[in-house]
Amino acid sequence: MSQTTYAVTCHNLSKRYDAREGIVAALGEVSFRVRHGEFVCLVGPSGCGKTTLLKLLAGLLQPSSGVLQFDDNPEDGRLPNALVFQEHGLFPWMKILDNVAFGLEMQGVNRPKRHTLARDFLGQVGLAAFANHYPHQLSVGMRQRAAIARAFLSDPRLLLMDEPFSALDAQSKLVMQEELLRIWKDHQKTVVYVTHDIEEAVLLGDRVLVMSGRPGRIQAEFVVPTTRPRDMRNRNHPDVQELSWRIWKNIEADVRHNLALPDTEATASA
């Protein structure tokens, strides 16, 4: 419709910090685009600037240079983006219902209406019975489900997720990934999902952008070939395992560097 057909366009985006030891480049010259309705995963080792990039997209940080463009229409009053944090993203002093309705509250939706909508959505994620609980009374997994419900219910143009399941145990994580895929299928949101878990990225994403650190940049891009709808069986598909392996090979050097281990690249390829 409009001339920008991409939901997000980043061009040479960079972010530098003034630190005590001088200027630190957290993110250097990152360019990529995200299509409407696409699920893009950003994978990389710790300290590669994934979260910085996500916060730039969320508008919580200002880029030092570069262009960041969204295909949005400020007239329609929709929330430009919603960011789901790793954990502790729910307000401890609000009941789950008010937490989930928070986005709507900020958009000026009146109390009865936003409560009805929030109650409805809590039902969809299986938390209806916990509407009047406080976050500390819920498990980490339930809290993250509520945080995701809040993000979807606010109907943002862009959904940003910063390792939302990293605080979960392995089994809960599998269930939550399937849950996320299910909710996403119903709402067809544009998602940028940050993770350090390669399997997760391949399982969830249409496309995986591999980042490397110091300064953060995108060093490779992979299209995930598996069709949707997906479930956990995909994890065992040879294509998926092959892709995960290739992504890992891209990251390994950085991880080894972080751990001050010698690089195996030379010996492996020799």
Added chain:
Amino acid sequence: MTSHWKQFRWERALPAVILLSLLLIWETGSRIGLIKPLLFPAPTMIGRSLLDMAASGDLWLHTRATLLRVLLGLLIGGVPALILGLLMGQSRRLAIVLDPIIAAIHPIPKIAIFPLIMVFLGVGEGSKIFIAAFGAFFPILLSTAAGVRQINPILTQVATNYGANRFKLFTRVVLPGSLPSVLTGVLLALNLTLLLTVAIEIITAKEGLGSIIWFSWQTMRTETMYVSLTVLMILGVLFNGCMHWLTRLLTPWHQRTE
């Protein structure tokens, strides 16, 4: 499990048993002259004196005077402290400017400036309430500022991300986020204000629980002194009880200790 519960109940009852035994020892000791009744009048005598004072209306007169000074002091010192604390917690710049000034004024013993305050505010209620307010100011200021600062920055980011304006950020994040700490500050302030008020009353006042203590001591009517001490103890317990109740009512999410 049952033995555990029994032990638990037994421990709960113990403070009352100890207290009653002490009172009993005191009573008999005072009656048989083992301890000087002049310094330690028997608890029953103190009780009778308390009832007499209550009946004559004296007790209420003095209690009201003390209570009024404490509560006015809390209000006059607490409200500006709350406002300033909320501002200081949010503005790094303001904190940098005010922190050294507060660090300099805070340690001054509040009683020590009472003579000076009397020069400005006279010998009436004004100077007494000023000292009470001065005492209430710091715990509330410091707790409020600390309470705002300990709010997880993620929550501020979440609110901003969902489009909260400054007003919403204040009412939905800063205020509830700092409330548990504010209430702790109020409790500290209340106890400190009571302490200061009684001390000031001992120095100058004609009315108030502190003035009873000094007057009865001078005239060797010690049972009256003990009446005042008893009422002060009850007030202290009452303040703490009220604040705990208020904390549970206002911050139901903040009950980790249960």
